[in-house]
Amino acid sequence: MQSKLLRGTFILTFGTILSKVLGLIYVIPFFQIVGREGTVLYQFSYVPYTIFISIATAGVPLAVSKFISKYNALEEYAVGRKLFKSGLAIMLATGFVAFLIMYLAAPTLAEMSIDGEKANLSDVTTVMRAVSFALIVVPFMSLIRGYFQGHQSMGPSALSQVVEQIVRIVFVLLGAYVVLHMFHRKMVTAVSVATFAAFIGAIGGLLVLFWYWYKRKPHLDELLQHDKGTMDVSLKEIYKEIFIYAFPFVLVGIANPLFQAIDQFTFSRAMAEIGIKSKVAESFFSILNFESHKIVIIPVSLATAFSLTLVPSITKSFVEGHRDNLTNQLNQTFQVLLFLTLPASIGLSLLAEPVYTVFYQHDAIGTEVLRAYAPVAILFSLYSVTAAILQGINEQRFTVLSLLIGLLIKLALNIPLIKLMETRGAVLATTLGYSAAIIINIIVIKIYSRYQFRFVWRRSLLIAIFAGLMWIGTELTYKGLLLFLSPASKMQAVVIILVSAMAGAGIYFYFGLKSSLIRRLFGDKVDRIMVKLKIPGRKKSVEN
Secondary structure, eight states, rough: OHHHHHHHHHHHHHHHHHHHHHHHHHHHHHHHHHHHHHHHHHHHHHHHHHHHHHHHHHHHHHHHHHHHHHHHHHHHHHHHHHHHHHHHHHHHHEEEEEEEEHHHHHHHHHHHOOOOOOHHHHHHHHHHHHTTTHHHHHHHHHHHHHHHHHHOOOOOHHHHHHHHHHHHHHHHHHHIIIIIIIIOOHHHHHHHHHHHHHHHHHHHHHHHHHHHHHHHHHHHHHHTTOOOOOOOOOOHHHHHHHHHHHHHHHHHHHHHHHHHHHHHHHHHHHHHTTTHHHHHHHHHHIIIIOOOIIHHHHHHHHHHHHHHHHHHHHHHHHHHHHHHHHHHHHHHHHHHHHHHHHHHHHHHHTTTHHHHHTTOOOHHHHHHHHHHHHHHHHHHHHHHHHHHHHHHHOHHHHHHHHHHHHHHHHHHHHHHHHHHHHHHHHHHOOOOOOOOHHHHHHHHHHHHOOOOOOOHHHHHHHHHHHHHHHHHHHHHHHHHTTTTTOOOOHHHHHHHHHHHHHHHHHHHHHHHTTHHHHHHHHTTTHHHHHHTOOOOOOOOOOOO
């Protein structure tokens, strides 16, 4: 049973990561098809959509799976089926309501987003309305995923996520290309097709789930035959429990889109007030909120996914009152997060010019924004993990407080800082907002779990020293390569990134191995990998 659970968790994690990677990589060909003008329109529609979809679905699969797992363990299978039947109707209804709200509010959202001509407002409205159709399907689909996960069946969720993403990306790229280069239609039409792809992708994911339902229904019906029937849980109690499970995940899920929304609704106006034209401001906004953000999220997704696997054990130790275990697990979580995110952020900032060229095009402004934005990845990761830890120690109510304070700081400082520093001002406002939210989360963790951060501060210093040595080695390698390679060429930029990253990673992992820090964080797997690769090394004990 344990091996089945671990296998299922691995399948779901792998499916989620693969889906995220596909969702990041497609921007390279998409930018080549639609250019900056297209990504500006695309981004204006996706921030409101992400907020709507996060509110509607964030936490739903996990909340439903926890609920169904709980009652299945009690052999009260009918309670889970009751949730499933009523939930499908409710999610379909709420999805349709969310679609109507976004569709009807699109002109207002467009007007709030840009300070432009009527034609621009019309284009943004059209694109927003095109993406809103996905809201009808995605909440409905998320409930089915949660139902399968509650039966310890992770394959349907994993495969449907991957199929959804593949179908969406194929439709985005083919649709935009055909509209622009074969039918020679306007950019707004191409981007509308690209955003409507979210609906087509959701249909693809839903068909996978329907197929699994058809295959698994006889088994699920058989479980109902063994139902004890001793509990009659009302729908009110069911949805109260679901809400309690899902609410913290909704907050974490919408944090980043809300910060982006503040930029969307203030950026163009702030830039206009310092004399920058609307078209230029919109290009800068696309560089910040779409192009750079897509790259910065890469290390965040991987590091956060790895760190969050440790959170369930944190919950167990806290509930059972095992303080030593809790301390060790928190130490491990923060160290793994910093060990993975810090060098990735530094490397991304250092290699901003060739990275931006490979993903999009050679652009001085894009390079400057990415270089400033890359270190914020550390804060994105820390916020997600500290918020998850708050849930683990049953203090998720403080997530609301920290997020609100972070958003208020962002909102208060965004316009003044943009006027002072242009695009980098928006990055700084995000940095300050996230920093405040993280500090609050850390204080709450310290008070309520009685966790002492002294060890993590010391280990963070060690990681920072290794990252500093990596930075020096990468910088020297990078400068040397620039003597005969140009970051303005895509092929040469790829070579610069690969060689510089290998040099930096080699230095970083060398010191990690010599100090035994890697072994402490990742266990015996490191030794097995070293044996296979025939890398010499000896075990050392490091302070825990």
